[in-house]
Amino acid sequence: MPFDPTKLKDWQIAEEAEKSLPTNEDWIERLGLEKDELIPMGRTPKLDFIKIMDRMENKPDGKFIEVTAITPTPLGEGKSTTSLGLIEGLGKRGKNVGGCLRQPSGGPTMNIKGTAAGGGNALLIPMTEFSLGLTGDINDITNAHNLAMVALNARMQHERNYDDETLATRGLKRLDIDPTNVEMGWVIDFAAQGLRNIIMGIGAQRDGYMMQSRFAISVSSELMAILAVATDLADLRKRIGEMTVAYDKKGNPVTAEDLEVAGAMTAWMRNTINPTLCATVEGQPVMVHAGPFANIAIGQSSIIGDRVGLKMFDYHVTESGFAADIGFEKFWNVKCRLSGLKPNVSVLVATVRALKMHGGGPKVVPGRPIPEEYTTQNLELVEKGFCNLKHMIEVVKKSGITPVVCINSFYTDTEEEVKLVRKLVEETNTRVAVSEHWLKGGEGALELADVVAEACEEPNEYKPLYPLDMPLRERVDAIAREVYGADGVDWSPLAEEKAKRFESDPKFADFQTMMVKTHLSLTHDPTLKGVPTGWRLPIRDILVYSGAKFLCPMAGTISLMPGTGSDPAYRRIDVDTKTGKVSGLF
Amino acid sequence: MPFDPTKLKDWQIAEEAEKSLPTNEDWIERLGLEKDELIPMGRTPKLDFIKIMDRMENKPDGKFIEVTAITPTPLGEGKSTTSLGLIEGLGKRGKNVGGCLRQPSGGPTMNIKGTAAGGGNALLIPMTEFSLGLTGDINDITNAHNLAMVALNARMQHERNYDDETLATRGLKRLDIDPTNVEMGWVIDFAAQGLRNIIMGIGAQRDGYMMQSRFAISVSSELMAILAVATDLADLRKRIGEMTVAYDKKGNPVTAEDLEVAGAMTAWMRNTINPTLCATVEGQPVMVHAGPFANIAIGQSSIIGDRVGLKMFDYHVTESGFAADIGFEKFWNVKCRLSGLKPNVSVLVATVRALKMHGGGPKVVPGRPIPEEYTTQNLELVEKGFCNLKHMIEVVKKSGITPVVCINSFYTDTEEEVKLVRKLVEETNTRVAVSEHWLKGGEGALELADVVAEACEEPNEYKPLYPLDMPLRERVDAIAREVYGADGVDWSPLAEEKAKRFESDPKFADFQTMMVKTHLSLTHDPTLKGVPTGWRLPIRDILVYSGAKFLCPMAGTISLMPGTGSDPAYRRIDVDTKTGKVSGLF
Known part of the structure; x- marks a missing residue:
């Protein structure tokens, strides 16, 4: 060592x-x-x-x-x-x-x-x-999540195939689910872009209910959000029951509890x-x-x-x-x-690498050799790209939490590059x-x-950016301006309609705001680096996680299912069959 | 106790x-x-x-x-x-x-x-x-299996989007996969009839490759078959590499090894x-x-x-x-x-219950109260239904393995019913x-x-029904006649074409024959009980498990994805959130 x-x-x-x-x-x-x-x-x-x-x-x-x-x-x-x-x-x-x-x-x-x-x-x-x-844990979440979707689609099939009387013999009351208004999709924990949009239920009377659906990556499941914020098993159980799976034809939520699947979902997630x-x-x-x-x-x-x-x-x-x-x-x-x-x-x-990118360095593409600018000294790019770090320091300071900048040194960084970053940070009193x-x-x-x-050891005072009684659109506006540096927010008609509904319904009063936005830019556009100015944040839709108690505004074109590239890591992963040891992970 | x-x-x-x-x-x-x-x-x-x-x-x-x-x-x-x-x-x-x-x-x-x-x-x-x-284990199989499908569909997308030269920069040679000739589907370990037939890859250029696909239940995955027959990790790795995922446009198999995903699949399955x-x-x-x-x-x-x-x-x-x-x-x-x-x-x-069913008792439907015939004495139904047990005794005797009949007594069986079964079995010298x-x-x-x-302690001599050098169609004929009691086999044009190909290709010479057929009847029709006579077994298709080295003739309309009924068990499963104990499993 x-x-x-x-x-x-x-x-x-x-x-x-x-x-x-x-x-x-x-x-x-x-x-x-x-x-x-x-x-x-x-x-x-x-x-x-x-x-x-x-x-x-x-x-x-x-x-x-x-x-x-x-x-x-x-x-x-x-x-x-x-x-x-x-x-x-x-x-x-x-x-x-x-x-x-x-x-x-x-x-x-x-x-x-x-x-x-x-x-x-x-x-x-x-x-x-x-x-x-x-x-x-992720397998358990995947199973629990997909069980809700199995319950949803099977219920839709049975409600289509049977009349109220027959349903009643199974102790079922018609939920009258709207196939065009389904909140949840399926999950799988791989980057399966081919499952982003699917048509399911193709076939005959007992082959499910035909509808559009989608797969997201499992870690984006509401169940993962619930696990992150749950206090104990009782809280987990309660939240799972409150998850909105779909809506009925009158627009009322159909929850996991309504589908009588919340207990079984919790059973899959108990560990x-x-x-x-x-x-x-x-x-x-x-x-x-x-x-x-x-x-x-x-x-x-x-x-x-x-x-x-x-x-x-x-x-x-x-x-x-x-x-x-x-x-x-x-x-x-x-x-x-x-x-x-x-x-x-x-x-x-x-x-230093990321600062250079923000300073205007060439595009960094995963799986391809990194351009020379990133492995040889270039103080100008570093200095120009410092704006992104400076912005983030200011964001942390707004929270009242004490920031410490860590220059994560790479062996190709030069002494002068590192010295420059240190000086620039120190100038911000950080x-x-x-x-x-x-x-x-x-x-x-x-x-x-x-x-x-x-x-x-330094005393500090944590304070949230916005109070919980601030309406949804104002909160998103505050996040966009104060955190992302936007000039404001543009709502799609769909997102605006939903936002108005959530703001006026007291049921959503204690819901948290969980933004869905690319991490590759302060904006919604992953190609814009540094600290872009003169832009507005477009919100296209709002996901409802009523078990986690999150409203999730979605910015730009971001998808809940990433894609597998043309040179993926699995090509290099293998097992030594004598020892059982796995090679090629990085 | x-x-x-x-x-x-x-x-x-x-x-x-x-x-x-x-x-x-x-x-x-x-x-x-x-x-x-x-x-x-x-x-x-x-x-x-x-x-x-x-x-x-x-x-x-x-x-x-x-x-x-x-x-x-x-x-x-x-x-x-x-x-x-x-x-x-x-x-x-x-x-x-x-x-x-x-x-x-x-x-x-x-x-x-x-x-x-x-x-x-x-x-x-x-x-x-x-x-x-x-x-x-089933989660690991599900992940490994679906990773092959991720690799397949992503590869099809990239081959569509990039020319040979661009592919070569990633070290890839065009596989030229035929989207209408894909051997594998996806898996999920629930009865998700709505995923039996799907269209995937809907969207734009980076949303996968659009094609028909299907989900089967995970336990029917070829990987489960491989696990059942593998001798050790080296054998598992080799067989996974040989799995046929799809075919190219010339009809040549595209294996997990060709997709460079077999090592990673084995890594997911190592435990x-x-x-x-x-x-x-x-x-x-x-x-x-x-x-x-x-x-x-x-x-x-x-x-x-x-x-x-x-x-x-x-x-x-x-x-x-x-x-x-x-x-x-x-x-x-x-x-x-x-x-x-x-x-x-x-x-x-x-x-006694099953014998009564084979003797002509009313239909037994899961989740519904069982008809009276099954809970009150009815010697006639028992005697008539004995034919099914007699047939199975003969099947076991053909193998050379010593049979022992166990009358699995239920508390509603009468003494006379049990006595009758015992007598009938003894008459067969079993x-x-x-x-x-x-x-x-x-x-x-x-x-x-x-x-x-x-x-x-009795000496016995195990002998297989057919020798491995018997051609596929003859084997299936032997199984249909000797085990199921059919008069012969009817091959669909598709199945016959495939069978001829497998019989003439020495690559398949050492493949096992794994029948896919309902378990609810000796025939392919789950409604026919007892020992039906005067029928022929229809084979509609043949699955290729080239890693397990199985050819799987599919009889009748059986599906690899069961359906969830209108009164499923999950309705009654829950967790005691104080103790973590799960209730309602049966």
């Missing part, structure tokens, strides 16, 4: 580091757990969070650190890597530190971006389990409520709970993970998906408001640290660990 | 019995395992079969007992129940006994038939884990290779491995499960799906031929036992256990 990440691939580092992965017995001793608080699951045990919370009820919470980023290149700027590096750095300083990350989706893992296990010496292990299903325990390559505890994609989902690790982490650790590190306009905005205005937990510090991850956790692990993250620990 | 199954529901019995479920430590001691041969997974550990086989290599195999049945009512005639009862009975006699059953599919569990955990005092525990995903360990309510070990549905799949527990079971136990019990014409025929001619293992005894399960395991557990299965143990 540390490993040489310029020579070894991540999965090779993981394989080596996993030789000293803590065992269940190690964890019980190190975390001071009771034996029955840890549920053995191969190499990745689950934690019985209720038992732990009950035992530690009176212990004061630790420091709460969130990690976010500037607008990333499509390759990602190492937010997970920095979260893990920070945990390793605080660990090297002898702190009782841990965190909670999100389970990766099979979409990116099998496609171009790869898994979300960090990288180099700031890596999560066991990497194979983490990357390929872990303890099954998801407990976080799974993994580790950094340096052995610090990292829980994994809930899912990614803050562009099309809440994209936060769970409130349960934060609650239990703040009890178990003196420093609890979590991350919010993608950039500060997306993941952090939801952390700030949705997750923290719901949990009531007060974060101390938000770490803003920036890379703490900054350079970190080399990818190259050196915790040893490389000591400056970051020290600056973050210092910032944690 | 025993519990009163006339008062308690199965999930209530399970809840009580699970209080004494063996722990991992118990299993290690009782089965004489090395610590690392057991992989902890909550309450259902996996067994590292390679390690166990290596250690026990030189131990002679135990006795090998298979359980099959007469043509069942749609409610099932208690094959799993009898398998578990037999294990309990042999256990009560002090034998070292265990078995391997199949993981239930979410389709029946959420629909009308319920889970496959047996029932009453012959029940598999932990019942919730077993019924709802267990250790994730499925090890059986999961559960128990009877009386504490005997029962492995669970591979899947159900011998009508539309192989429907056998795995060869791996049998191999390791025959080493660990002196009596190893397994079951084959549905009736002897379907599950047993595949056990006999496919599974045993592939494994080379020689079964000692096949237990043929019969119920061993017979009455078993009351449902009501009394192992105590109720002592006669069955004794008769089976005795039959195991």
Whole structure:
């Protein structure tokens, strides 16, 4: 240790580091757990969070650190890597530190971006389990979600085929579902663009009900949002029952409870409520709970993970998906408001590479060689691109949470480039640290660990961007102007009609606002980099997550189902059939 | 013990019995395992079969007992129940006994038939884990299978959108896939009739490739067939690579290997290779491995499960799906031929209820009250319906395996009815036992256990129905005449064309024949009961499982995707949110 990440691939580092992965017995001793608080699951045990919370009820919470980023290149700027590096750095300083990350989706893992296990010496292990299903939470969500759709379409078929009297013999009352007004689609946890829009129910009388439908990626399921914000199994059950699956012909919601499938859905999800325990390559505890994609989902690790982490650790590190306009905005205005937990510090991850892109560098395309501008010194691009980082610093400051900028150093960055970024950040009166956790692990993250620990001691006052009694369209306007830097919001006729309905119906008064927007730009257009000005945010539709209690305005043309590219990661993934070890994950 | 199954529901019995479920430590001691041969997974550990086989290599195999049945009512005639009862009975006699059953599919569990955990005092525990995903094997198969379809459709999109030169920059050579000749569909493990036939790829240039497609139930996936017959991880990897996903425009197969997705599919399935360990309510070990549905799949527990079971136990019990014409025929001619293992005894399960149905009793409809004929004495129906059992006895005798008929007694059967069946079986010179395991557990299965143990000592000579060098159409003819009692086979033009091609291509010379046919009749028509005569078997198509090395002739109108009825089980399933316990499974 540390490993040489310029020579070894991540999965090779993981394989080596996993030789000293803590065992269940190690964890019980190190975390001071009771034996029955840890549920053995191969190499990745689950934690019985209720038992732990009950035992530690009176212990004061630790420091709460969130990690976010500037607008990333499509390759990602190492937010997970920095979260893990920070945990390793605080660990090297002898702190009782841990965190909670999100389970990766099979979409990116099998496609171009790869898994979300960090990288180099700031890596999560066991990497194979983490990357390929872990303890099954996403599978459970997929099954529970699709069971609602099975129940919906079968019910529509039976209501079409049988009269009221026959339905009554099965104890069924006609729900009279409108096939043109179905809120939910199906889910699958791959980037299956071919299933984005489908016609289903083709055939004869018993081949279902013919209608348009769609598949989204599983991690964007409302059930994942519910898991991220649920407080316990009872809350999960209640919220699942309240999910709107479709509408009847009068426009009334048809819920999972109406379809009598909410109990069974909860049964499929019963194990998801407990976080799974993994580790950094340096052995610090990292829980994994809930899912990614803050562009099309809440994209936060769970409130349960934060609650239990703040009890178990003196420093609890979590991350919010993608950039500060997306993941952090939801952390700030949705997750923290719901949990009531007060974060101390938000770490803003920036890379020289991304700053150059914002400064006008050539397009970065996943799976293709990176242009020369990104691997040779170019101070002009860095300076011009700083505007995006500056904007994100201002966003974090609006929340009252103390920002710390982390320059996530890459081995091709020059000393002068890094020095320039540091100077520019310091000019905004913001703490900054350079970190080399990818190259050196915790040893490389000591400056970051020290600056973050210092910032944690600073008093701060968390305040949401908008009060909950602000009407939906005003809230979206506030987010668009204050966070994205837009001049205002344009509503499609459909979105406006829905917004008016939600604003006037008291049922939606306590619903959170969860934006759906690309993470590749502050705007809705992924090609616009830096800090675009003179633009308005177009909202085309609003999704209703009535179990999660979210209204989700959708900006631009973003889809809930990503696509698989022409050079996907699965081409290089294989199994050593002698040892069972998986190669090619990155 | 025993519990009163006339008062308690199965999930209530399970809840009580699970209080004494063996722990991992118990299993290690009782089965004489090395610590690392057991992989902890909550309450259902996996067994590292390679390690166990290596250690026990030189131990002679135990006795090998298979359980099959007469043509069942749609409610099932208690094959799993009898398998578990037999294990309990042999256990009560002090034998070292265990078995391997199949993981239930979410389709029946959420629909009308319920889970496959047996029932009453012959029940598999932990019942919730077993019924709802267990250790994730079916989820892993679903993901691996669908990843092949993601790869297929994305490749078709990219080949349409890019010219050869652009494809070459990604290292891709045009596969030129024929969208009208796609062998595989998607899978989901519910009874989702609305997804039987879909049109996918609707939208614009990056929304996939538009084509017809279909969803089958996951347990019918070729990957499940491969898991059932694979010898180890290397064999699994090789077979996955050979799976035919589609054909190119010249009719050549496009395999998972061609799509460069076989390694990643194996990675998703790497954990499925090890059986999961559960128990009877009386504490005997029962492995669970591979899947159900011998009508539309192989429907056998795995060869791996049998191999390791025959080493660990002196009596190893397994079951084959549905009736002897379907599950047993595949056990006999496919599974045993592939494994080379020689079964000692096949237990043929019969119920008074099913015999009455075959004798002309009224239709049995799942989810509806059962007609009076089935709950009051009716010797005439029993005697008339005996023909089906007699036929199945003859089928088993053709295999050379020693048959034992088990009259699976139900508490509404009269003494005279049971006596009549016993007499009729004895007249065929076949061993017979009455078993009351449902009501009394192992105590109720002592006669069955004794008769089976005795039959195991009888020398027998297993012989397949047909030699492997018999051409496909002759084989199907032999199965239709000798097993189903048909007068011959009618091939559709499509099926005949395919059959001729397979017969003349040496590539298919060592392929097994896996029939797809309803289990509700000896014929292809589920409404025809008893032993129909004067009929011919229509074959409409032939599926190619080139990884499993199966050709699957499809009889009649059977679909690989069952439908969800109007009164499905999920309506009654729920979770106690205080304890996490699931109610309503049956």
